[in-house]
Amino acid sequence: MRKFLIAFLVSILALATVGLPLTVFFVTDTGGLGDKSFNDSAWAGVQMAVNKYGITANVIQSYEQADYVPNLTAAAQVADVVVAVGFMMQDAVAKVAPQFPNVKFITIDFSVDAPNVESFLFAENQGAYLAGYLAAAMSKTGKVGFVGGIPIPPVERYQYGYEAGIQTYNVLNGANVQVLSGYVGSFDDPAAGKAMTNSQFSEGADIVFAAAGLSGLGTIEAAKDAGPGHFAIGVDQDQDYLAPGYVLTSAMKRVDVAVFDGIKSVIDGTFKAGTVTLTLKDNGVGISPMTYTKQLVPASVMHQLDVLKQAVISGKIVVPATEKELQSFQVPPIQF
Amino acid sequence: MEKVDYSKYAVVMKGITKRFPGVLANDHVDLFVKKGEIHAIVGENGAGKTTLMSQLYGLIRPDEGKIYINGVEKQIRNPNDAIEAKIGMVHQHFMLVDRLSVVENIVLGQEPVKGPFFDLGRARKEIRELSKKFGLLVDPDAIIEDLPVGMQQRVEIIKVLYRGAEILILDEPTAVLTPQETNELFEILKNLQKQGRTIILITHKLNEVMAITESVTVMRLGKVTGVVKTAETNPNQLANMMVGREVLLTVEKEKAHPGEEILQVKNLVVKENRGIEAVKGLSLSVKKGEIVGIAGVAGNGQTELTEAITGLRRVESGKIIFKGEDITNYSPKRRREMGMGHIPEDRLKHGLIKLFPVYYNFILGEHDNSKFSDGIFLKIEEIKRFSEELVKRFDVRPPKIDLLGMNLSGGNQQKVIVAREIAFNPMLMVVSQPTRGLDVGAIEFIHKTLISMRDKGIGILLVSMELEEIFSLSDRILAIYEGRIMGETTPDKTTPEEVGLMMAGHKLEDIRQEA
Amino acid sequence: MNEWIQAILNVFTNPTFYKSTLTQSTPLILAAMGGVFSETTGVTNIALEGIMLMGAFGGVMGSYFTGNPWYGLALGTFFGLAMAALHAWASIKYGADQIISGTALILLAQGITGFALVELFGQPGSTDLVRSIPLVDLGSFKDVPFFGQIFGNLSPFVYMAFASVIFGWILIYKTKLGLRMRSVGNNPEAADTLGINVYNVRYFGVIMSGLFAALGGAYLSIGELGQFTTNMTNGRGFIALAAMIIGNWNPVGAMSASLLFGGATAFNNQLQSQSVLNLSTNTQYIFGMIPYIITLIVVAGFIGKSRAPSADGIPYIKE
């Protein structure tokens, strides 16, 4: 009976894979799909590859962190490429990857040093930097806000990059835009995110950047409720469409592009193990195209953003990523 | 079959049969209650009296049999049907919601309303009128839990009258009353009778039956064993029908030979659960080899007194001295170790763990005795051996030590407790309500056991609500009223009436002075 | 030190703090009222969290499929009623352990909403945006300083919450049904002997708890956001339960305790938004604990003692 069952299952799984060029398995972290953040974005990247190359793809969601190793193992047993997302999976991938030397691993937000792992990190602070500058430039009240989910490294990179952008605006324009920062303590409590945002609005902020996963949806809702003159800034994906005209921009992190490129490199045979940090330079991070808000932004500000972007790319500006770096951050002289 | 005209009768119950798992509670019972009479149903505990009345009141439904009210057959499926048929019942355990007020309790289920709201004003008015009419004075806005028992009973009666009951069932109404309160109740009942009400009285106190009823139905083991006119019978005949043999009304015992004092209670003050003083500066003493009986109506501090002596309740002030040592603040465990046994008032609450097997129940309180454990592990074999022995010695049935406590009958549960408490050779035994709810055989056994303990030199403090029990067992009698001792006497120098007066709050000196 | 005084003063003079207290308290008040209804009749209901979640999900689902958020509200309450009915069925008819049954329902709600999210909306995590219940706009009152800012533009749920308290208080203390509820919760046997159908009254109480808790949940989804996200109730059901206990099982008390918790959260938000303080990110964790620690202190009886209905949590089984 048992043998039959196994044979049955293996054949189901095999059937799905036979004759296709490549099988990709995507293993989420406990945040899972629908986080409107890196898991969703990574899955979008996988889908792009499916559409383009006709590969076959599947997803395993991790119920708890004890599932990481088993899920990665299960995926590696049947797949050619395993995509693992979220820095909590670092230890697990470091364990599993060496066991499957013929399977390629693509990891997002953490790096693992193994010959079959290509890791993508993001300079979230660089995108947030531009968002911060834009927010400061657009603020009518001289106050902007930041709402975080839980203070973990990627969120903190957003925060300090953002604050550095504001500081840059102040220094270059002789302004004194202040930033109000708060954490809601959860990535999946939009009501709490909304309340926090409203608090910041009430303290005079008119633009609030939320790096808070699903909680950030509350920030967007709060901006919409507060009416014209108030903006949210989205995170990770282009969230501008969620409330057209109320999301000033989104500080994006192109997890989808990274995943797509990773898969592409396997198909092309150009797969290279190692760690790639995606930055403004390679469009791995950045701000959204502002589909609904572009017309609100003065051309001069657009220009300044361009200049700053180039300065970051050229290395003239080193955007801080931690509280410490922010404290010692000196805005270099920039000529617009 | 004889044709009877049912219309003369307020209540006719015909061929009522009710089975519970393992018990035939009512076995083809017939009951005829004439309009306007006071009719007693007597029988021992477990005879099926309450079960029968619960069917009349619709709390449970008969398996077989028919009920006729005023000659008309009625289906009484629930209390609503009963209330509609103008039947009311005052339960032995009061059915009052203790956090609600008197008014709210009385009108519950038949609330007057004004628009969408409950009309408290009208309810209050109606109740005032009722209490005036029947002489049942009570404060409508008092909260039940603040009222004394006698008052609560009045509320129960008004509750029934408020529903316009023509037929009143009272289940053991005097169990919680002093003799004086009992007399007042009887006045009320006679008054009700005059106003045309029919009253059914469940009781096992034969003097009450003789005092106010017109006719009696006697039950035993679920069957009717006799129907008689009160005027044509006497207590002995009734007792015979109740128990099926001659009853020993007194316990045979030798004269006591009291030794030195073993227990002294000095100016004891103890609070009850709600923080009110229940024992108010009480003193007493018990000597080796004597039985000191505490007579009193339930709720006068007896529970708190025994709990304080055995360490289950905190003492506010005063002293408890046992074997010359001040044990006021000792834990129950330490008192046990010193040789204090305790047969508790509520055996299912305190005395027994229903979900423990019998052999575990036999070592309750002694489980860490070196005989049964080495400090960490239980000596299961030894415990079982010991239990087998006790089961044999006290004739516990069925004699299976791994049966759960809940699977024993009340009498056998009590035997387990008594056996356990005796087995550890106590020097003092605090005994509370030892025979409540037991059949005659078990009562006799317990009584004999207590006497033989006394004769071995054990001091016994006996608390009982049964005056008869106090009189037949005690060497000295103390009467308690509202947490104070009203006087001390001995059975041969007093009468139940005198003790009854003390139980109602009269000091012994005052009674004797007046007399 | 000075900046703290300054910051706290800022918080208390800011109308948003009060508005935020109202909006944060709304789901708690509604769910706590649910708890009051259920437990007044003697049925413990720790499933509030799960019922809220179902209410939140139903709200979005109804709004999504009909385009009308009021239908969403109807569906959300229906889901809440269904959950509560399940709890009632198990604990009243079958004498189930009410705490365990409640635990089961919380798990069921998490499972069902997660599952349905995938099956109905094609994605886990969150639904699409749907239309939400419009705010009550008080027109020119909005321009009144301070009060206008607090009350000018509130969700109808806020009014519902306070209305539910008044409704609950009147029903429980001023009507005959309320009298019966209290009697059943304290001494079901006594009520039974007076011909009151204990089971029906308890069904009523539990099912009403489903109604209110579901409203509280629906507020989170279609009142605040127009969206459902996984586990969006985030423990509010448990806080509501605590509010009910602290409020001594009384509608007004439960409301006050809910306002206390809502106020604590609003205070936390507002305080973090004070630029003068420049708080470290890690302080969030300390602030986050506050409501839970308050609850611990209160249930431990260090602040007043509360007393549950006597028969709360005890199944009533005839014969």
Add this chain to the structure above:
Amino acid sequence: MNIKKYLLNEKVIISLFSVLISLVIAAIVMIVIGKNPLVAYAALFYGAFGTKEAIIDNIMKASPLILTGLAVGFGFRAGLFNIGANGQVIIGALLSAYVGTLVGAYPFFLSIPLVMIAGMLGGAAWAAIAGWLKAYRGAHEVITTIMLNYVATFIANYVVNGPFQAPGGVPKSPSIAYSAQFPNIMSVGATSLSTIIFVSLAAIVVIYVIIQRTTIGYEVKAVGFNPYAAEYGGISIGKNVVLAMAISGALAGLAGTTQVVGVYGRYFGALSGSMGFDGITIALIGQNDPIGIALAAFLISSIRTGSNQMQIAGVPKDLVVIIQGIIIFLVAANRIIKTIRIRKRKEAEA
């Protein structure tokens, strides 16, 4: 023991029926959404037992679940509903991880017991707070343990994002000393079977003995069954409530410890997962009997392990939560099953 008698025990039947009914309901749900339940359950079975890795993974998942199941079950024995195993897991794990980083200089036979004791003490102390509040302040343990769960989570987040954070900015503690880590029995690929399973097996025996053979077990059961009678028998209720909570918490803390010393080698993220809540399911299915709990833990771990494979067959993971919910519901309302059985019997007789 008489196996036949054991199997026909009403409690066992209720557990089995609950599991069965919930699987049937889940199957109906799958049919409704157009999935073949046979395929899904076959995947579930394969995922739980189909490969060596699956079996190892299953055992590794069951190990802490046995402990949280025992924790909740022991609480039930004393009449306490410890819904706070999650918090106790967290505190136990944190403390053991902390001690684990300090014991590098000691040999394993010292450091391993030290770390385990730290974890158990942590869990025990955390649970004892709720026990104390219950025994001496009359606060219901369900409310207090829920609150303590939240507080524990906040503490853990604070600690691993601040004072006790590994270098690199990731919210996890530093690695514990090598000498404090449990050795593996075997490894298949990245999946290792750690010796922590023996801790759980030993705990089953210890708890069984405590409950059945010791004075502690006698007292705790007495308090659980009838606190009044226990007090009458000289058993301190307060002491035993605190003690029972502490033992329960120690087991949960030990569950956390095993994750630190046998799985992650550090305190890491949401380490407790749903272990605490699963413990409730397990204790209920296992009817508070240590052996029953062990079997139930394997059942739940199998469902959990297998569910990942089931996902691949297209059934959302949330179905597992639904299954668990239904099981608990049916065990709680066990009279539903009794009624069904009686009805069936009557029909059979008719």
